[in-house]
Amino acid sequence: MQMDKTWFSEQVREREAAMYALAMSYMKQEDDALDCMQQSILKAYEHLDSLRDPEKFRSWLYGILINCCKDELRRKKRAATPEEHTEEQPAPEAPVSHETKEVLWNAVNRLPEPYRTVLILFYYEDLPTADIAAATDTRPATVRKQLERARDLLKAELEKEGFDETE
Amino acid sequence: MKRNDETIRRMAREEKARAVVPDHVRSAVEETLASLPETPETKVLEMPKRRHWKLPATIAAAFLALFLILPNTGAPVAHALSEIPVLGTVFQAVTFREYAEQTDTTDVSVKTPKVASDGKGKEAADAVSEEIDKMNEAAVAKFKQDHADGGYGSLDIYYDVAADTDRWYTVRVVREETAASGAVETDYYTFDKTTGDLVILSDLFEKDEYIAHISENIKEQMRAQMKKDDSVSYFLDSDMPDEDFSEIDPNQDFYIAEDGSLVVCFDEYEVAPGSMGTVSFRIPQSVYRSDLKPEYR
Numbered sequence: 457m458q459m460d461k462t463w464f465s466e467q468v469r470e471r472e473a474a475m476y477a478l479a480m481s482y483m484k485q486e487d488d489a490l491d492c493m494q495q496s497i498l499k500a501y502e503h504l505d506s507l508r509d510p511e512k513f514r515s516w517l518y519g520i521l522i523n524c525c526k527d528e529l530r531r532k533k534r535a536a537t538p539e540e541h542t543e544e545q546p547a548p549e550a551p552v553s554h555e556t557k558e559v560l561w562n563a564v565n566r567l568p569e570p571y572r573t574v575l576i577l578f579y580y581e582d583l584p585t586a587d588i589a590a591a592t593d594t595r596p597a598t599v600r601k602q603l604e605r606a607r608d609l610l611k612a613e614l615e616k617e618g619f620d621e622t623e
Numbered sequence: 624m625k626r627n628d629e630t631i632r633r634m635a636r637e638e639k640a641r642a643v644v645p646d647h648v649r650s651a652v653e654e655t656l657a658s659l660p661e662t663p664e665t666k667v668l669e670m671p672k673r674r675h676w677k678l679p680a681t682i683a684a685a686f687l688a689l690f691l692i693l694p695n696t697g698a699p700v701a702h703a704l705s706e707i708p709v710l711g712t713v714f715q716a717v718t719f720r721e722y723a724e725q726t727d728t729t730d731v732s733v734k735t736p737k738v739a740s741d742g743k744g745k746e747a748a749d750a751v752s753e754e755i756d757k758m759n760e761a762a763v764a765k766f767k768q769d770h771a772d773g774g775y776g777s778l779d780i781y782y783d784v785a786a787d788t789d790r791w792y793t794v795r796v797v798r799e800e801t802a803a804s805g806a807v808e809t810d811y812y813t814f815d816k817t818t819g820d821l822v823i824l825s826d827l828f829e830k831d832e833y834i835a836h837i838s839e840n841i842k843e844q845m846r847a848q849m850k851k852d853d854s855v856s857y858f859l860d861s862d863m864p865d866e867d868f869s870e871i872d873p874n875q876d877f878y879i880a881e882d883g884s885l886v887v888c889f890d891e892y893e894v895a896p897g898s899m900g901t902v903s904f905r906i907p908q909s910v911y912r913s914d915l916k917p918e919y920r
Contacts, residue, residue, distance in 0.1 A: 460662075469652070472652050473644045476648055490648055493655075497659075504663045559634065559638075560631065579632055580639050585865075595808070597890045597891060597893045598892070601892045604896065604897055
């Protein structure tokens, strides 16, 4: 398999929806999310030769995107005036769809990190915990613990909405 | 929990199927892809370091030479895992750095060992001590970073001696984070007193079959425990095969017990839910004996 520009572009196109959802979950604002997506695409391509296993492209790309988002959030926080310093804001809209109210997605987006990211990668992207660990620079055992706690938090969020199907 | 998991999975699938990426986002991605050069610039990212330190080849060769000379001294050619070594190296873990830091919301307690040894084991002991110190300080730094914006949590790092037999000395380092996002992380460092060498699991074996043999035995033990006690649970034979335990790592944590049996250790959440804590399995010698290097049989 030749990991050239054509291959890379196909891989990114297949994952642009997931990248958009992930970036929105961090950045909340579409312009910022789009900036991070573009930055991470450029960075991933620049370092493509460091990807040893093409099968791991997905978790590798998401890891780069997550780091871009975190860097950008840190930069924004440093640049913000004290008045602008606020707690993490809830997502202004459901980024997977502009038309439909997505119960689960909105509940996931109200959760703090790292629970939001592990839930998105595990349930929406079907990544195994080993790959989530690679993307988030942690260990599979830690991801499993985060998932266990995230499910409890998510259940509580959904129950607040009167949604008790998970019981 | 299982029903909860299945419901979340189903809802996520349905919502993902309805997901729409706005056209302007799609266009921006296409523009970015079009702007890429035909050939990417080559900058190699640093590869992650191996978790356990191993002796440099030259030192390892020196130890090997020492071992090969032993038969000429009249000592037995091979020692079983539990036999008394003829030339023993003394190892001793002593507290090297101990401190505690508290804020209104966090509590950090660190007790780091230095592994002391005589001439033959000094290189390995010093390198392990340095690695433990670095890993402990990195864990503290990460904990502080994770809690920079507040949030309750504690980090407790300590050590003990998991095994001190005639042949083997094992130091266990535990990093226990009680914040919701952390898990108990344990590292075992096992020294062979006959060589003064640090040994990782794969060093004991000459045949790769040990991975399958030991893994199968662990699965049998898991199944037997789950059958006997409903409260026991492992990641095995579930409806999520990707998450099930498949096989041990060549670098899996272990120690050699007093009776010479191999004890394979797993971190919290590595092969079982958090309610099980850290787990370990004692492997009968009959399972792996034929895979051992001659000097360990």
